[in-house]
Structure formats: C-alpha cells, structure tokens
Amino acid sequence: MTQEKKFLVSPGPHLWRNLSTSKIMYLVVAALMFPVGAAIYYFGYHALLIMAVSTATAVLAEYGVKKLRHGEFTMDGSAIVTGLIMALTLPPTIPWWMAAIGAAFAMAIAREAFGGLGHNIFNPALAGRAFLAACFSGEMSTWVLPMHFSVDAVTAATPLNESFVWHADKISLYKDLLLGNVGGSLGETSALLILIGGIMLLVLGIINWTIPVSYIGAAALLSFCLGQDALLQVLAGGLMLGAFFMATDYVTSPITNKGRIVFGVGAGILTVLIRCFGGMPEGVCFAILFMNALTPLIDRYIKPRPYGSQRKAAQ
Amino acid sequence: MAGIILKKRSTPHGVKIPESKPTGNKPIETLPFPKKAIVPLHQNLGVPCEPLVKKGDSVKTGEKIGDSESYVSAPIHSPISGEVTGFTKLIGPTTGRLTDAIIITADGRNTWEEPEAAKDIAALSRDEIIALVREAGIVGLGGATFPSHIKLSPPEGKKIDTLILNGCECEPFITSDHRIMLEYGEKILLGLGLSKKVFKPDRIYIAIEDNKQDAIDHMEELVMEMGLDRNIRIVPLKSKYPMGGEKILIKVITGREVPSGGLPLDVGAVVQSISTVKAMYDAIFDGKPLIERVVTVTGLVERPGNLCVRFGTPLREVIDYCGGIKKNVNEILLGGPMMGTSCFDLDFPVTKGVNCILAKESTPVKEENCIRCGRCLDACSMDLIPTNFVKYVKNHDYAACKKASIADCIECGACAYSCPAHIPIVEYIKIAKGELANKKRIKK
Ligand code: SF4
Numbered sequence: 092m093t094q095e096k097k098f099l100v101s102p103g104p105h106l107w108r109n110l111s112t113s114k115i116m117y118l119v120v121a122a123l124m125f126p127v128g129a130a131i132y133y134f135g136y137h138a139l140l141i142m143a144v145s146t147a148t149a150v151l152a153e154y155g156v157k158k159l160r161h162g163e164f165t166m167d168g169s170a171i172v173t174g175l176i177m178a179l180t181l182p183p184t185i186p187w188w189m190a191a192i193g194a195a196f197a198m199a200i201a202r203e204a205f206g207g208l209g210h211n212i213f214n215p216a217l218a219g220r221a222f223l224a225a226c227f228s229g230e231m232s233t234w235v236l237p238m239h240f241s242v243d244a245v246t247a248a249t250p251l252n253e254s255f256v257w258h259a260d261k262i263s264l265y266k267d268l269l270l271g272n273v274g275g276s277l278g279e280t281s282a283l284l285i286l287i288g289g290i291m292l293l294v295l296g297i298i299n300w301t302i303p304v305s306y307i308g309a310a311a312l313l314s315f316c317l318g319q320d321a322l323l324q325v326l327a328g329g330l331m332l333g334a335f336f337m338a339t340d341y342v343t344s345p346i347t348n349k350g351r352i353v354f355g356v357g358a359g360i361l362t363v364l365i366r367c368f369g370g371m372p373e374g375v376c377f378a379i380l381f382m383n384a385l386t387p388l389i390d391r392y393i394k395p396r397p398y399g400s401q402r403k404a405a406q
Numbered sequence: 407m408a409g410i411i412l413k414k415r416s417t418p419h420g421v422k423i424p425e426s427k428p429t430g431n432k433p434i435e436t437l438p439f440p441k442k443a444i445v446p447l448h449q450n451l452g453v454p455c456e457p458l459v460k461k462g463d464s465v466k467t468g469e470k471i472g473d474s475e476s477y478v479s480a481p482i483h484s485p486i487s488g489e490v491t492g493f494t495k496l497i498g499p500t501t502g503r504l505t506d507a508i509i510i511t512a513d514g515r516n517t518w519e520e521p522e523a524a525k526d527i528a529a530l531s532r533d534e535i536i537a538l539v540r541e542a543g544i545v546g547l548g549g550a551t552f553p554s555h556i557k558l559s560p561p562e563g564k565k566i567d568t569l570i571l572n573g574c575e576c577e578p579f580i581t582s583d584h585r586i587m588l589e590y591g592e593k594i595l596l597g598l599g600l601s602k603k604v605f606k607p608d609r610i611y612i613a614i615e616d617n618k619q620d621a622i623d624h625m626e627e628l629v630m631e632m633g634l635d636r637n638i639r640i641v642p643l644k645s646k647y648p649m650g651g652e653k654i655l656i657k658v659i660t661g662r663e664v665p666s667g668g669l670p671l672d673v674g675a676v677v678q679s680i681s682t683v684k685a686m687y688d689a690i691f692d693g694k695p696l697i698e699r700v701v702t703v704t705g706l707v708e709r710p711g712n713l714c715v716r717f718g719t720p721l722r723e724v725i726d727y728c729g730g731i732k733k734n735v736n737e738i739l740l741g742g743p744m745m746g747t748s749c750f751d752l753d754f755p756v757t758k759g760v761n762c763i764l765a766k767e768s769t770p771v772k773e774e775n776c777i778r779c780g781r782c783l784d785a786c787s788m789d790l791i792p793t794n795f796v797k798y799v800k801n802h803d804y805a806a807c808k809k810a811s812i813a814d815c816i817e818c819g820a821c822a823y824s825c826p827a828h829i830p831i832v833e834y835i836k837i838a839k840g841e842l843a844n845k846k847r848i849k850k
C-alpha cells in the first residue's frame with residue numbers, strides 16, 4: 092500500500108526549461124573570453140590587471156549595496172558581465188584604480204540604485220564608462236598601439252581618429268582591424284574574435300539576430316551614404332563589441348523583436364553621426380546609452396497585436 | 407489518388423519541450439473496479455449536479471445518479487454496481503471548489519443498467535444525437551470538461567464549416583489519446599461520423615503531432631479502409647506546446663483567428679478531442695454512458711502505463727496498481743506538468759477531467775527579477791506580453807491587465823516554462839483574472 096502522505100501543492104507549470112538567469116550570465120562571460128583573451132594578448136599584464144580589478148570591484152560593489160539594504164545577494168554572474176564589459180571599453184593604459192571607480196559606479200549607482208538587475212534603465216557597464224570619461228577625460232582618451240607583453244607603450248591614434256594615418260594598403264588595414272593589431276580600448280582590438288563570441292551567443296540562443304544585424308547594418312549603410320569607408324566604420328572602434336555585447340543587454344533594450352530592430356537602427360545611426368559630426372572620435376557608448384533612455388518609450392508603442400484582437404486596435 | 411495526409415504545419419510561437427512520453431508504447435490496461443467509489447457531483451465546467459439517489463439505494467453500473475436542471479451541466483452515472491453508502495465532501499483539485507460526492511460500495515458484480523432498446527443509428531436525427539450525448543454525461547475529455555452537448559449545439563445561423571479532431575496531446579508525459587488512437591481508431595472515426603451529422607461541416611481535419619507518427623499512419627489507414635477519404639484530411643503538426651490549444655489549432659489549420667472573447671464557432675470552426683468523440687461512440691453505439699476514461703499514470707511510479715479507470719476510483723488504487731510511487735516523490739499532479747494541478751493526498755478520486763496522474767519530485771525554485779529577456783513573448787501563442795502582467799499585478803494595477811488583453815490568456819504556461827528568472831507568470835495571471843472577476847461581480 093502506498094503510505095499515508097500529504098503532497099506538495101505548488102503553482103504550475105511544473106516544468107521549466109533548463110535555463111536560468113545565472114546560466115545566461117555565465118554563458119555571456121564565456122563568450123566574452125574571446126575579446127578578453129585578445130585584450131591580454133595585445134596589451135599584456137596590465138590588461139589582465141584592469142579586467143580583474145574591474146570585475147572584482149563590480150562583484151564587491153553589488154555585494155556591499157545588497158548587504159547595506161538588507162537584500163539578498165546571489166552570485167548570478169551579472170556583476171561579472173558588467174565588470175568585464177566595462178573593462179573592455181577602457182583604454183589599455185588607464186590606472187587600475189580608475190577601473191575600480193568605474194566598476195563601483197556601474198554597479199552601485201547605475202544598477203543597484205535603480206532597484207537592481209532588471210530595473211536599471213542604462214547599461215551599467217556603459218554608464219560606468221561614461222562616468223569615467225567625464226571625470227578623467229585625459230586618461231580616457233590616451234590610446235596606444237598593442238605592445239603585447241612588453242612595457243614600452245607607443246601612443247597612437249585609433250583608426251577612427253582624424254589624425255590616424257595608414258601608410259600601407261587598405262587590405263592590410265582591414266586585416267589588422269580584423270585581427271586586432273590596432274590601437275583602441277581593451278576590447279576593441281580584434282573584430283574577428285568579437286564576432287566569434289557574438290556568434291556563439293547567437294547559436295546558443297542567448298541573444299537573437301535583431302539588434303546586432305540592425306545596429307551594424309544601419310551603421311554600415313549610413314556611413315556608406317555619407318561617403319565614409321563603411322567597412323572601416325564597422326570593424327574599427329567599439330561597434331562590434333557594442334552591437335553584440337552591449338546593445339543586446341536584455342534589461343536595457345526593448346522587449347519585442349520589432350522594438351529591438353528600432354533600437355538597433357537608432358543606435359547605428361547615432362553612432363555614425365557622433366563619429367562623423369560629434370566632437371568625439373567614438374560614439375558607440377553614448378549612442379547605446381541614448382537608446383537605453385528611449386527603450387521605455389519604444390516598448391510603450393511597439394507591442395505585438397494580441398491573437399484575436401482587431402487588426403486596427405483603437406489606441 | 408491524392409494522399410489524405412496534408413503537409414506538416416507549425417506555429418512560430420509556443421515552446422519545444424524535450425520529448426518525454428515514456429508510456430506511448432504501453433497498451434491500455436483495465437484497472438480492477440474499485441470496491442468503494444467516491445463520485446463527486448461536480449465533474450464538469452459549469453453547474454454541479456444534484457444527487458438522484460439517497461443512502462441505502464442500490465445502483466447499477468451506468469445508472470444516472472446525479473443531474474442538474476441547468477443547461478451548462480452534464481449528468482453523472484454510477485461507475486459500479488452496488489449500494490449508496492453515504493455522502494461526503496471534498497475539494498476538487500481541478501475545480502478548486504468544495505463539492506459533494508456520493509460514496510458507492512461495490513457488490514462486485516458490475517451489473518449494467520439495461521440499455522434502452524437498440525436504436526437505428528443511421529436514422530438518428532441531429533437533435534436525438536445531442537440528447538443522447540447529454541444523457542451520457544459526456545464532457546470535453548481533453549481536460550476542459552466543458553459539457554459536449556453545448557458544443558454540439560451552435561446557435562442558429564452559425565455555420566460550422568470546419569471540424570477539427572484534436573489528437574495533438576501536446577502536454578509532456580500524457581499518452582492516453584495516443585493509445586486511444588492506436589487501439590480504438592475505428593470507434594473514433596464512427597464517433598466522428600456522429601459529430602459530422604450534427605455539424606455538417608465542409609471539411610474535417612484530424613490533427614496529430616509528429617511525435618506520434620504511428621498514430622498518423624494508423625489513422626490514415628483506417629480512413630482509407632472505411633472509405634472516408636473524401637472528406638477527412640489528416641494534418642501532421644510539429645510537436646510544440648501548446649499546439650493542441652483550440653485557438654492555436656484553428657489558426658494553424660484554417661488561418662483564422664478566433665476573435666478575442668469569442669468562441670471557435672464564431673469563425674466557423676469546432677475542435678473536439680479524440681477521446682470525447684470516442685466517448686460519443688460508446689454512448690450511442692454501445693449505450694454506455696461516460697463512467698470511465700483512459701488515464702496515463704506516469705513519472706516516478708514503479709510501472710508507468712495507460713489505464714482505463716472507472717470514475718470514483720481513488721488515486722491510491724490507481725497508483726498501487728502501478729506498483730506504487732518511488733520514495734522521493736513529493737508531488738502528485740492531475741494532468742500534465744504544464745497545466746496539471748497538484749493534489750495533496752491520494753484519497754481523491756479519478757474524475758472526468760483527469761487525463762494523467764504524474765508523480766514527481768519537485769524542488770522549489772526561487773523567483774528572481776525579470777531580466778526583460780523577451781522569452782515569454784516569444785513563447786506566447788496569444789501574442790501577449792506575459793511579463794507585463796507580472797509587473798501590473800505587483801502594482802495592483804488590474805485595469806492595466808485588462809487593457810493588455812489578459813482575458814485572452816489561455817493559461818498554457820509556455821511563458822513561465824521559458825522564463826529564466828523562474829517567475830510563475832501564470833500564477834500572477836490567475837490572481838489578476840480573479841481580481842477582475844471579483845470586481846465585475848461587485849459592480850453587478
Ligand atoms: S500569457 Fe497566457 S497564453 Fe501566453 S504563454 Fe503565458 S499562459 Fe500561455
């Protein structure tokens with residue numbers, strides 16, 4: 092006989108897909124290992140130091156804020172993602188303590204002060220970077236050529252700078268951009284490795300094609316129309332990193348696929364406009380932050396039409 | 407001759423759930439009749455029945471023991487022969503309501519109530535068929551338990567051009583319809599003939615998911631053999647949850663959308679479960695009212711299988727027949743893992759709505775913040791924004807839920823299944839629907 096026993100009563104459904112927030116975050120961390128590896132290869136130990144400090148600070152900052160507010164801290168990996176991505180946007184020569192300040196700002200102010208994961212309006216990593224750019228404009232715009240593990244850094248313009256000069260032919264410029272043998276922030280080196288990491292996320296279903304394709308597509312198209320070198324615009328700077336790893340942040344981008352396309356196109360246009368007409372050589376960070384701010388509005392107006400409702404819904 | 411199997415169809419929404427139907431190859435066994443049957447008087451969607459017997463009465467198998475004056479109800483029949491030994495009250499896990507139940511102690515003879523004189527089935531009129539279906543207590547056996555005679559009586563002027571026979575069985579673990587198709591295919595097709603007579607549809611589709619290829623082939627063979635190939639088509643469907651939902655099936659097969667708040671008949675379609683149609687056969691060809699059904703017993707039980715169970719049999723007896731549950735079981739579900747409800751003890755009897763008994767080990771999952779990943783939107787076949795309902799309910803903003811078409815949610819659970827933050831979205835939706843219903847009642 093089956094024993095006398097009372098059973099659980101729990102709400103349905105009683106089956107979940109084998110996926111959790113932390114699993115998603117750690118898969119993003121895994122995909123980030125491609126640009127992270129490139130950063131270490133091109134910029135040596137200091138790159139490692141910056142990324143380690145930034146990540147550790149991000150985790151500690153989240154822990155600290157959660158404890159202060161008597162919240163519950165779970166190691167869901169989202170702080171690691173934020174810390175790493177922010178580090179990848181920094182110049183290779185930045186002092187480590189600046190990275191710490193940026194990461195602390197990203198987690199404590201840009202994320203936790205808004206209510207924690209899921210409630211922040213701005214991508215925390217980019218907010219951290221923007222904060223650093225405002226505080227330390229000098230250090231934040233010093234660029235060097237990859238020096239690998241040697242200590243002599245050669246200051247140079249990034250490919251997007253007006254003062255950037257290239258003596259060899261175009262093909263070898265594209266090749267260097269793909270492989271990463273150019274100046275720029277830690278994560279802006281190899282477009283190819285970023286692409287591999289991004290494709291990994293696409294294949295695993297962590298992100299979908301909407302934002303990367305619309306972002307990169309819009310940026311390429313607009314630079315072409317403006318008479319720019321479209322391929323250079325796409326491969327150089329933080330565009331690839333931004334399109335695959337930053338603009339795709341779930342929390343700060345629209346929730347519908349149509350909305351995501353609007354978001355990507357907007358970010359692409361803004362990036363190119365800032366690059367060509369703004370006072371800054373790089374526009375990815377501010378373009379995405381601006382679109383983050385528009386996201387609630389996009390979500391308000393772009394919604395799926397519910398099954399069975401009139402095609403032209405009144406309001 | 408053109409094939410009667412149409413091209414496979416699918417839907418962009420819903421979720422793919424890893425295949426988990428271990429009992430698909432287990433033939434239907436008949437469970438020994440219970441010594442004591444507990445027969446709840448509320449086994450259908452709608453109004454409960456009033457008892458027609460009193461303590462001490464002797465009853466025969468198939469004798470009507472409960473009925474209601476209300477149109478939205480279906481009578482209840484004695485599942486065994488014996489004596490009415492009392493009444494009790496219990497909470498129906500599927501209805502969530504307190505209901506009266508009749509206790510019948512078996513005499514062990516299973517003497518059937520004499521069926522009325524054999525009818526000339528071919529001569530039965532539409533209204534006679536509907537009356538017989540009602541008398542037999544037939545309800546939708548796919549899980550909704552909506553009285554079938556109502557479905558069979560669309561209002562005047564509503565032309566039904568499409569009849570869909572639902573053999574999808576998209577919930578994981580459940581295989582009862584699968585087995586019924588394989589073992590009682592003829593009865594299904596003869597029962598379908600009755601529905602055809604009632605609706606006079608232009609087209610009839612039998613919808614089967616592609617994880618049951620043997621059923622697709624078998625039904626095709628039978629349709630050909632019985633010479634029904636002129637008006638029946640078989641539609642193979644991609645196995646996806648909730649493919650078997652009425653509104654989804656209609657959209658996938660006919661391309662029409664049932665209007666919000668409307669019924670399938672508003673777009674000229676009717677969907678019937680294959681087990682319901684089989685019950686119509688039993689009632690009209692064999693004169694047997696609905697007193698038993700096929701139940702899949704599965705999950706962490708020693709010998710999972712498909713059993714034909716008389717209503718009123720306590721779950722304990724069904725599970726004991728299957729060798730009992732394994733030690734680590736801490737939850738019993740009636741129905742599948744997606745839409746089934748937990749049952750807190752094994753004294754509860756099998757009723758018309760129980761298509762599956764699933765024993766499982768549940769580990770509590772922690773609800774986290776929504777990360778706005780959009781997976782619930784992709785999963786929702788009704789094109790709603792499930793995560794917004796959660797947000798609105800947390801703010802007690804039920805008006806916003808209503809505006810966002812919460813009434814159209816079919817509570818399939820596909821959204822919650824896909825949610826990486828493990829938010830029990832359907833639970834929030836049920837809260838909002840309850841609040842909205844209360845408000846409506848107060849206004850009245
Ligand atoms: S919102 Fe309702 S209909 Fe949509 S997936 Fe969730 S439970 Fe199903």
Ligand code: SF4
Nearest residue numbers: 776777779780782825
């Ligand atoms: S699936 Fe869950 S986490 Fe993702 S948007 Fe929906 S509710 Fe939020």
